[in-house]
Amino acid sequence: MAISFEPAPNTVAAREMYHRIAREQMRPVARKYDEQEHEMPWEFVRFMWEKGRSPPGSFTGPSDGFVQVCVQAEELCWGDAGLYLRIPSPALGGSAVAAAGTNEQKARFLNPFREGAPKWGAMAITEPQAGSDAAAIQTTAQLDGEEWVLNGTKIFCTSGEAAATIDGGFVVVWATLDKSAGRGGIKSFVVPAKTPGMKLVGLERKLGIRASDTATLVFENCRIPKENLLGSAEIKKANPMQAGDKGFKGAMATFDASRPIVAAMAVGVGRAALDFLKEELEREGVSIRYDAPAHERTAIERDVIDMEAELQAARLLTWRAAKMMDHGKRNNLEASMAKAKAGLAVTKITQKAVEILGPLGYSQKILVEKWMRDAKINDIYEGTQQINQLIVARRILDYSSSMLR
């Protein structure tokens, strides 16, 4: 291979297609579903479901692989990050099944997504007392005959409402078989929609990404078949990260794939604000002189150049992490780098855009204030800024998780 920044024709075609969807299907309803929080955007959902069931045949030939997935996520989140999260798909739950499931499990849980009515998958990890420290999970799973019995409370579950209540969907629940075993006891379980004992008890009211449902799910003696465990039931007490077990390690590995996508989503939101800002400046007759000597640059030119540099650095770190997956290389360092950079960069970029645009930026007449609210989630979910810094720090220092907490 050689260093290249030339996207494959497939990527260009995908970018155009998803950009059109973002512009035509998402932007016009972005404000509506920001204001009508918790309302299902059925028209958009059905459009995306149909689109997803009839993949365009033209996307053959050389591909940028996972980078293309990132480009798609960026375009759609340029449209609207909240609506993007509403797109019916197996989502993170699907990533978990794909990463740790058997072929039988993949077929059983993922095939329904190929047909019928819109469906959602979700991942339930976070608990009131366990977020980044996933090993502190209190939800329990106990084997009773041929069934697992789940008990506990899960919060901040993206698309949890749709996944738990609409036929064909499923929630991947992280639970412990043995609290004394720490991480080694953590396993993930697939709970199909409408399983008795899985209850939707609340929906969060949020700063941003309001079009996306964020559910609290309670599991009370929730029974699922024995075959719904992802990975093995064996408890590895020594060091689960080193072991070949697909349990905790497999579940964590889904982050290596999801973090570049979340980083790409972040870049999409940041670009929305930066594109708008640049267009507005151009309308006002302000152009960015890239070849002007530094002392001649205005404060705004300097700010815009800074925002562009930050956004592009985040995008390239994201693509690098994605490309490593295509090359079959371990990318958890690079995925965390991308996620940490992108989350913080777009948080700052969107805030700066509000600042530069003044009263216009602060007004709900335009979407910039919304993008600022939407952007912030990227600094938090799928691992906060700090947890990603921690992962990067451990890797560059060659420290284990017990040496650097």
Add this chain to the structure above:
Amino acid sequence: MIDFEPTEEQQLIVDTVRQFATNEIRKAAREADEAAALPASVLERAHELGLVSSALPEVYGGGGARSAVTGVLAAEELAHGDLAIALAVLSPMLLALPIADFGSEEQKKGWLPRFTGDRYLPGSLALVEPAFRFDPLHPATTAKRDGREYVLDGAKCFVPWQNGVEAVLVIAAEDGRVQGFLVPHDAPGLSATREKNLGVRALPTVELELRGVRVPASAKLGSESAPGDTAVRGILNRGRVALAACAVGVARAAFEIARDYAKERQTFGAPIATRQAIAFKLADMAIEIDGARLLVWEAAWKMDEGHDATREATIARHQAQRVALEVADGAVQVLGGHGYIREYLPEMHLRNARGFSTFEALSLV
């Protein structure tokens, strides 16, 4: 297709230069900085790596393998060894590349083989002027046609001026249009005064005064088909990208010292690297360095593709110079008092990194 893997050949160059930078350049760095003098023997051995000649056309004895991407890969490694020595190693490019790109046939024949020979020959570019309002596309230095000659007047600064330099490419305005002129180092009317700078002390730079300096008309870069601001824009973009690559190298060097020190240094019974205040700072450094490097690669790639890379080069430079300064400052901070004393290198990296906002366009890749 998008990819971030250097070719095997490029990787070989990176490995070779990295080894040289670690074994030779880094070891000479502190002494060179203190003495404000370049280690001549290191420069001769660096010349044998062939980084300059490989980029020049084959007809003039070069390798014909010009690539901005390869150039930035090598520049980062050299600067990872030491910035001042890296700039000296690459200084022949200041003359050779503009001549290769825009020179007349006579200029190419006359100059390029001298850079592809057995001996190291430094180059020089007089672009920056000692004025706050300096604009490289509108220099205050003038060139006036007088019969078969040009007469140059003005003042330049931050002009690399190593032992053995034979000529300098002077950027001057002719009838308001910017052009380059090849001026012998000993031309009458030319006076050089050694500068003392905050950083890159080992690299001799001068303030160059030009008072009625006369050169033949054939000394104008490109002669009759003089490229004007096209050449200067090219020089500026190459310089931005090359300096950005060097900035990444400096940042990486400073980061590595901070990282290693943090793992050694104990406080309250544990290495300071086990404290989040230090560990997160190091993590941020690593993230920023990688991000800046990718921006540099993108700008270099765009130049290799023959596109206008002004925006990408500006963005890469903007980011890399900020990152270099922040990382070098962070490294001084991680080492604390030890970062401030000259026994350790971070203070030098901080002085060097500060310069990236000043070194406009040392055209090196």
